[in-house]
Amino acid sequence: MTANTASSSVRQRVAVAGASGRMGRMLIEAILNSSDCVLAAALDRADSPSIGTDPSAFLGQPSGLKIESDIRAALAKADCLIDFTRPEGTMEHLAVAAELGVKVVIGTTGFSEAQKAQIAEYAQKTALVLAPNMSVGVNVTLKLLEMAAKALRTGYDIEIVEAHHKHKVDAPSGTALKMGEVIAEAQGTKLADRAVYERFGHTGERKEDSIGFATVRGGDIVGDHTVLFAGTGERIEISHKSSSRAGYAQGSLRAVGYLAGKTAGQFDMFDVLNLR
Numbered sequence: 001m002t003a004n005t006a007s008s009s010v011r012q013r014v015a016v017a018g019a020s021g022r023m024g025r026m027l028i029e030a031i032l033n034s035s036d037c038v039l040a041a042a043l044d045r046a047d048s049p050s051i052g053t054d055p056s057a058f059l060g061q062p063s064g065l066k067i068e069s070d071i072r073a074a075l076a077k078a079d080c081l082i083d084f085t086r087p088e089g090t091m092e093h094l095a096v097a098a099e100l101g102v103k104v105v106i107g108t109t110g111f112s113e114a115q116k117a118q119i120a121e122y123a124q125k126t127a128l129v130l131a132p133n134m135s136v137g138v139n140v141t142l143k144l145l146e147m148a149a150k151a152l153r154t155g156y157d158i159e160i161v162e163a164h165h166k167h168k169v170d171a172p173s174g175t176a177l178k179m180g181e182v183i184a185e186a187q188g189t190k191l192a193d194r195a196v197y198e199r200f201g202h203t204g205e206r207k208e209d210s211i212g213f214a215t216v217r218g219g220d221i222v223g224d225h226t227v228l229f230a231g232t233g234e235r236i237e238i239s240h241k242s243s244s245r246a247g248y249a250q251g252s253l254r255a256v257g258y259l260a261g262k263t264a265g266q267f268d269m270f271d272v273l274n275l276r
């Protein structure tokens with residue numbers, strides 16, 4: 001069977017960057033099974049062994065497309081790019097998308113502050129969604145954290161623990177950092193003034209008002225996040241655990257649909273899911 005790649009006027013034509021990556025494959029599967037999107041192009045780096053192969057061959061379901069490396073040619077065929085790659089790759093792709101007015105859903109994590117500022121500038125030229133976690137469950141968890149952080153402003157020490165697979169290259173995860181930002185903001189503060197990313201040796205007592213981060217890496221853990229509010233005589237733990245990447249892909253497709261009516265501006269999953 002030839003998969004869902006035939007063009008239709010109402011369906012969003014989607015290009016996927018990092019097509020042979022963990023999320024790239026998940027996204028391709030989700031698009032091929034979607035009635036709202038068609039797979040318009042699949043991208044990988046020029047030196048990737050995947051170039052020239054069918055992006056859905058791994059599903060045993062040919063798409064009729066070939067993975068390519070020319071971002072400009074790929075985006076000429078698309079309404080929206082979904083990018084889960086690395087910060088440097090996303091920045092390169094975004095420059096071209098902004099020039100061509102192609103919308104972008106960015107799932108990549110690990111951006112520097114300078115890169116985030118550059119993304120905000122590109123958002124003046126095209127519409128984009130940037131979120132470190134596209135899953136509905138994680139974004140609802142962020143809202144729960146906002147509420148908890150307001151109610152537990154004093155008397156509770158906050159620690160964020162995240163666990164991911166052994167191939168993950170950035171730490172703490174983008175989601176853990178976002179959790180820290182949401183909590184700090186709900187408490188009228190800035191994460192940069194409170195974050196403690198490392199502890200080793202004779203650290204002294206816990207710094208008052210700090211938000212601590214701990215990172216676990218191993219095996220095939222998809223993504224676990226726990227925020228601990230540790231008080232005196234009690235503690236509250238708010239956890240989210242992903243057992244599949246499908247939720248990230250489904251959230252990304254919702255973001256594509258959300259952007260369909262937009263021409264410029266930066267949005268996140270709170271906008272897409274109407275959680276703001």
Ligand SMILES: NC(=O)C1=CN([C@@H]2O[C@H](COP(=O)(O)OP(=O)(O)OC[C@H]3O[C@@H](n4cnc5c(N)ncnc54)[C@H](OP(=O)(O)O)[C@@H]3O)[C@@H](O)[C@H]2O)C=CC1
Pocket residue numbers: 017018019020021022023024044045047048084085086088089090106107108109110131132133134135174248
């Ligand atoms: N927002 C969310 O919901 C989620 C975000 N993520 C984030 O998405 C990103 C990708 O994760 P994952 O799929 O696991 O990673 P993978 O390493 O499995 O896939 C990354 C893909 O991007 C390609 N790539 C790497 N560097 C570049 C570059 N400079 N230019 C173009 N393409 C590049 C890789 O190609 P090659 O193999 O040749 O290097 C590969 O195809 C990470 O930042 C991760 O944190 C992940 C899951 C959910």
Ligand SMILES: O=C(O)C1=N[C@H](C(=O)O)C[C@H](O)C1
Pocket residue numbers: 109132133164168172173174175176222223224
């Ligand atoms: O690299 C991953 O796998 C994931 N990365 C994102 C992050 O850094 O928060 C989202 C999810 O946790 C999976």
